[in-house]
Amino acid sequence: MLIDWFTVIAQTLNFLILVWLMKRFLYKPILHAIDQREKLIATELADAYATKSDAQKERDEFQHKNEEFDRQRAALLNKAMDEAQVERQRLLDEARQAADDLSAERQENLRNDARNLNQAISRRTQQEVFAISRKVLMDLAGSSLEEHMLDHFISTLKAIKGEEKEKLTAAIKATQHPVVIRTTSNLSASLSASTEHAIKETFGMESQIRFETASELISGIELVTDGHKVAWSIADYLKSMESGIAELLDDKTKPGAGVGPAPEDGHGA
Amino acid sequence: MRLSPDEIIFWQHGFIKLNATILFTWGVMLLLAVGSKLVTRKLSTDLNRTRWQNLLEIVVTAIMKQIEEVGLRNPKKYLGFLGTLFLFVATAALCTVIPGYEPPTGSLSTTVALALCVFVAVPLFGIEDQGVSGYLTSYVEPTVVMLPFNIISEISRTLALAVRLFGNMMSGAMIIGILLSITPFIFPIVMTLLGLLTGMVQAYIFSILAAVYIAAATRARKPREQSSEA
The missing domain is CATH 3.30.360 (Dihydrodipicolinate Reductase; domain 2)
Structure with missing residues (x-):
């Protein structure tokens, strides 16, 4: 007979005892440890999420501040550039004005010089012409x-x-x-x-x-x-x-008429 | 020719006897209990843990996962019974590498005892889940005509569980014994390795079938409830 009923009963009892032993020494402690670890991991994950959230918040704040700073810097830069532009324009205007004044003064000086020279030439020519004429007329008298x-x-x-x-x-x-x-x-x-x-x-x-x-x-x-x-x-x-x-000389020394030597047109004064 | 370790009797007093099956079962029980106790004595709950703890955690979580995959929604409830079934059969098979050891699952008495445990556990879990009337109703589904067939099915599958495990484990031990007498070298080692594999497969089959039966008993009425709710 392959089945020994006493052994069957004993093995059944043995198996039930083994179930109890395994529950007592294996499943409960192991499952408890796993649960504890999962709780630990969950806590750590929650902490990590909280830290990440804080970091995200701080990053956003920092980014916001950074953008604000950039905006202020750009505004200041623009203002400075505008002021510099205005100052530059002012300096340029001043320089231009000074150059214009200088140029006008120089032109006036040149004009005066030309006028003086013309007057001198005129006087000299007059005197010379008169002298020559007088001499000629005296000689011919x-x-x-x-x-x-x-x-x-x-x-x-x-x-x-x-x-x-x-x-x-x-x-x-x-x-x-x-x-x-x-x-x-x-x-x-x-x-x-x-x-x-x-x-x-x-x-x-x-x-x-x-x-x-x-x-x-x-x-x-x-x-x-x-x-x-x-x-x-x-x-x-x-x-x-x-x-x-004299009229001719006046015409020549008028502004815009040029102060250079008169073109030779063959007529003379 | 000896077919079962039951036949090795160390002590007997009338009906009561101490044979190799019971002795080796105690050995396996001792190994499992002491081993578990030693490993779980200093369990770590943080991320650093010993290799043995890792091994046991892997085993336990794998068993739970298998139970869940079969369809039992609360695997912790069935872990004690089904997990112990698997571990006992698997350890009994693994210990065949020890010389002089004979697996207690190679005894039909042991496999019958285990099958009887399943035979009792299935209705117990079923009744716990659905109540007595709910569970008993499942025997007359879909019609009352099916009642004898359902009962026959219960008994035959229990017998099949017992005989399947016994046949596989006994045959493995027998083949090794025969081969040892014919070719004492090499080939018995290969067959031992094959026997280890067979033992693991049988442990898996036994516990999975038990899980399937329990699942069938606890979920028998569920589809109809769902359809009536709908």
């Missing part, structure tokens, strides 16, 4: 020149017409003093006679004519009576030329 001058003077007198001639005639007739004819040098007797004749004929007068010499006339001749004077002199031409030169 001979009978033929004076004769031509007188001819021209007489034709000028004859050319006076109208109201002017009437006034002059009335003045000559009304005067008590002799009519004075001034020339640069003494006229010859023939020239004086022809001149007197021509004047008397022009104005229909009978009174005496007196001849005088005046060195300041510079190759000229003038007729002087009370309050009236008819004159012809090379000095008039010279004066006219002088005023023309």
Whole structure:
């Protein structure tokens, strides 16, 4: 018989005892240890989560502060840049103004220099022209020149017409003093006679004519009576030329006209 | 020819006797109890633990996982019974490496005793879970006609449990014994290794089948309850 019932009963009891032993010495302690460890791990995980959460919060806070700092820094930087820009603009304006002032001053100086130079040139030219003219006229002052001058003077007198001639005639007739004819040098007797004749004929007068010499006339001749004077002199031409030169120089030294040498156009002053 | 260690009797007084089966069972019990006690004496609850504690934790949690996978929702409740079944059968098989040892599971008396324990435990767990009437109703499901067949099924599967384990363990010991007399070298060692594997497989099968039976007993009415609720 393979089944021994006493053994069966004994083995059943043995097995039940083993179940109790195993529960007592194996399952309970082991499960308890596992539970404890799981609790420990759960606690540690919870702590870790809490720490992580705190860290996250701190990180967020730090990030927020960082962003705030960046924003402030950017604002300050922008402000500083704006101020620097304004300051730069101000300095540039000042420098430009100073440069403009300096330039204007320099231009004014240049203009003054040019004007002075022109005036000097003008004066010098005038003096030279006058000197040359005087010299030439002095050198040429001979009978033929004076004769031509007188001819021209007489034709000028004859050319006076109208109201002017009437006034002059009335003045000559009304005067008590002799009519004075001034020339640069003494006229010859023939020239004086022809001149007197021509004047008397022009104005229909009978009174005496007196001849005088005046060195300041510079190759000229003038007729002087009370309050009236008819004159012809090379000095008039010279004066006219002088005023023309002066106008030209003024035009040249005007702003924008340039201060450099005038282009050579072949006309001269 | 000796088929069972029951036949080795050390002491007898009438009906009471002390045979090799009971003796080796005590040995296995002692080994399990003392081993467990030694390991669990200084259990660590933190993350640092001994190798033996690790081993026992792995074994216990693996058994619990298996019980859960079978379908029992509260594995701790069944761990004592099913876990001890597995550990006893497995240890009895593993100890075959000790010379002179004969596995107590190679005795039909032991396997019958274990099968009877299962035979009793299944209705007990079933009644605990569903109540007496609830459990008994499962025998007349789906119709009353099925009652004798259900009873026959209970008995036959218990017998099958006992005979299966006995046959496998006995045959393993027999084969080794026969081979030792024919080819004393090498081949018996290979067969011993195979016997170890067979013993582990049988321990697994025995305890898993017991778990399945318990699960069937505790969950017999559950689907119908769910359908009636729906």
